[in-house]
Amino acid sequence: MAGVFAPTRAKIAERTLRTDKWWLQPLITVVVLVSFIIYATIRAFEGKNYFAEPLISPFYSPCLTNGCPDGASLLGQPFGTIAIFGMVISPALFILIFPLGFRMTCYYYRKAYYRSFWQSPPACAVAEPHKTYTGETRAPLILQNGHRWFFFAGLIFNVLLTIDAVLAFRNADGQWGHLSVGTLVLLTNATLLWLYSASCHTCRHTIGGRLRNFSKHPVRYKLWGWVSVLNHRHPTFAWISLFGVALSDVYVRAVASGSITNFYFF
Amino acid sequence: MSAAEKMVKLRIWRGDAKDGALQDVEVEANEGEVVLDVIHRVQATQMSDLAVRWNCKAGKCGSCSMEINGKPRLACMTRMNMFEEGETITVTPLRAFPVIRDLVTDVSFNYKKAMEIPAFAGPTDLKPGEYRMQQVDVERSQEFRKCIECFLCQDTCHVIRDHEENKKSFAGPRFFIRIAELDMHPLDTLRNRKKTAQEEHGLGMCNITKCCTEVCPEHIRITDNAIIPMKERVVDEKYDPIRWLGSKIRKREGIN
Ligand code: SF4
Ligand code: SF4
Ligand code: FES
Ligand code: FES
Numbered sequence: 001m002a003g004v005f006a007p008t009r010a011k012i013a014e015r016t017l018r019t020d021k022w023w024l025q026p027l028i029t030v031v032v033l034v035s036f037i038i039y040a041t042i043r044a045f046e047g048k049n050y051f052a053e054p055l056i057s058p059f060y061s062p063c064l065t066n067g068c069p070d071g072a073s074l075l076g077q078p079f080g081t082i083a084i085f086g087m088v089i090s091p092a093l094f095i096l097i098f099p100l101g102f103r104m105t106c107y108y109y110r111k112a113y114y115r116s117f118w119q120s121p122p123a124c125a126v127a128e129p130h131k132t133y134t135g136e137t138r139a140p141l142i143l144q145n146g147h148r149w150f151f152f153a154g155l156i157f158n159v160l161l162t163i164d165a166v167l168a169f170r171n172a173d174g175q176w177g178h179l180s181v182g183t184l185v186l187l188t189n190a191t192l193l194w195l196y197s198a199s200c201h202t203c204r205h206t207i208g209g210r211l212r213n214f215s216k217h218p219v220r221y222k223l224w225g226w227v228s229v230l231n232h233r234h235p236t237f238a239w240i241s242l243f244g245v246a247l248s249d250v251y252v253r254a255v256a257s258g259s260i261t262n263f264y265f266f
Numbered sequence: 267m268s269a270a271e272k273m274v275k276l277r278i279w280r281g282d283a284k285d286g287a288l289q290d291v292e293v294e295a296n297e298g299e300v301v302l303d304v305i306h307r308v309q310a311t312q313m314s315d316l317a318v319r320w321n322c323k324a325g326k327c328g329s330c331s332m333e334i335n336g337k338p339r340l341a342c343m344t345r346m347n348m349f350e351e352g353e354t355i356t357v358t359p360l361r362a363f364p365v366i367r368d369l370v371t372d373v374s375f376n377y378k379k380a381m382e383i384p385a386f387a388g389p390t391d392l393k394p395g396e397y398r399m400q401q402v403d404v405e406r407s408q409e410f411r412k413c414i415e416c417f418l419c420q421d422t423c424h425v426i427r428d429h430e431e432n433k434k435s436f437a438g439p440r441f442f443i444r445i446a447e448l449d450m451h452p453l454d455t456l457r458n459r460k461k462t463a464q465e466e467h468g469l470g471m472c473n474i475t476k477c478c479t480e481v482c483p484e485h486i487r488i489t490d491n492a493i494i495p496m497k498e499r500v501v502d503e504k505y506d507p508i509r510w511l512g513s514k515i516r517k518r519e520g521i522n
Binding site for chain 2 (some may be wrong): 002003004006008009010011012016017019020037107110111112114115120121125126127128130132133134135136137141142145146147148182201204205209210212213214215221231232
């Protein structure tokens with residue numbers, strides 16, 4: 001940590017002279033992300049209580065194994081049943097890598113976890129604890145440059161989860177034209193995920209940011225302007241869509257396990 | 267002492283490249299003053315040899331950069347009324363650059379980095395004065411032209427603030443906005459700016475933790491509008507096989 005203590009710099013013993021609560025933000029980030037990871041891991045391995053006609057938890061959609069209940073498998077069951085040492089692998093584990101990879105490589109989450117978990121830096125003008133630093137120039141962090149592939153995979157998931165929300169306009173017997181709390185839950189979740197994707201920096205770049213002459217591409221320029229407005233709110237969408245996914249799962253689990261009934265407005 | 271005046275406590279770093287320490291002073295402060303005013307009063311009344319760099323007192327020259335309560339700021343734009351009553355205000359020189367004396371640092375690192383970036387290269391078939399550009403095409407770059415070269419972003423960037431050895435391979439946020447400005451410029455003809463940003467100017471060292479954006483007194487959205495777009499452009503060129511193939515087939519850079 002030669003940095004601020006390097007021989008040519010002003011001799012000051014403290015690693016930072018900040019007087020505000022600079023440690024609060026990273027602390028909150030750690031607490032929230034760790035809670036989410038613990039909850040998601042437990043739920044992903046649980047392998048049950050993720051489907052209650054017509055609702056499916058976002059952790060389990062699309063359900064791709066033989067063990068999935070009828071109606072939960074939008075894309076069929078290509079994986080059959082795969083077991084390791086006699087333990088059947090939960091269908092969530094086949095799909096969670098995509099949303100996980102999307103969020104792990106997200107420019108905003110990168111900022112959040114580099115600061116809070118890796119302390120690089122913990123806050124602005126607070127010296128980081130590491131001796132050397134190479135940023136995102138080497139493996140594994142150079143792989144962050146693959147964010148766009150996860151972005152496109154994320155779009156496919158958004159479509160699937162939107163279909164799940166539309167399917168939730170049915171009642172438990174499969175008749176259309178009904179609206180329940182579960183419908184609203186899945187609909188909100190899908191909307192938040194679309195907002196998260198639409199505000200993504202890769203989206204902003206792809207839709208128009210990469211152009212040199214906006215004047216030659218008036219439509220893309222317009223779209224870029226809209227995406228830029230959303231992009232400004234990307235951190236907000238990143239957090240609320242994360243809560244959205246978790247709370248949708250909590251709701252579906254509660255219904256599927258029988259602790260509450262899904263209330264129908266009509 | 268009139269009602270609008272009060273005494274404030276300051277801790278000012280005094281010293282040079284060899285040694286130095288924080289020194290306590292108490293000084294009068296008036297309604298509506300900024301930190302630079304108070305430092306000037308210290309200079310006038312108690313420390314006549316206190317070294318401090320300043321010029322415009324209007325947040326436009328970028329000279330009075332220093333660290334106030336540990337945060338990189340312009341002293342002329344930091345109002346005294348943002349501090350608590352009775353709070354001791356700590357003032358130090360920028361901690362990423364070599365100190366010369368007291369609050370003055372040697373920022374020549376930044377001038378060296380500026381020279382390493384190839385200048386605007388206009389089209390050869392047009393004479394200056396014949397350039398024509400649409401407003402929508404230059405809008406993005408205009409945000410970056412607001413830079414006053416205070417180097418607060420350079421000072422706060424942990425890549426060099428915390429790692430002296432990275433200075434040789436890292437241009438820093440102020441120069442990433444310069445590169446972005448030129449790469450987005452409708453008439454610039456140098457087409458290797460993305461490649462050199464990554465390979466020579468250290469764009470990949472930035473981990474987008476946004477401290478540069480947090481301290482910029484001109485509120486330039488350095489990370490969102492310059493660094494991340496440049497990172498995406500670098501991916502187009504270096505790490506995206508599909509785009510790369512497309513650009514080979516069409517024999518052009520793909521950006522237009
Ligand atoms: S966002 Fe990048 S350039 Fe800006 S301060 Fe952080 S690491 Fe440095
Ligand atoms: S980008 Fe902002 S912080 Fe950096 S030198 Fe320019 S005005 Fe100062
Ligand atoms: S999802 Fe956050 S930047 Fe792409
Ligand atoms: S004196 Fe010019 S910016 Fe402060």
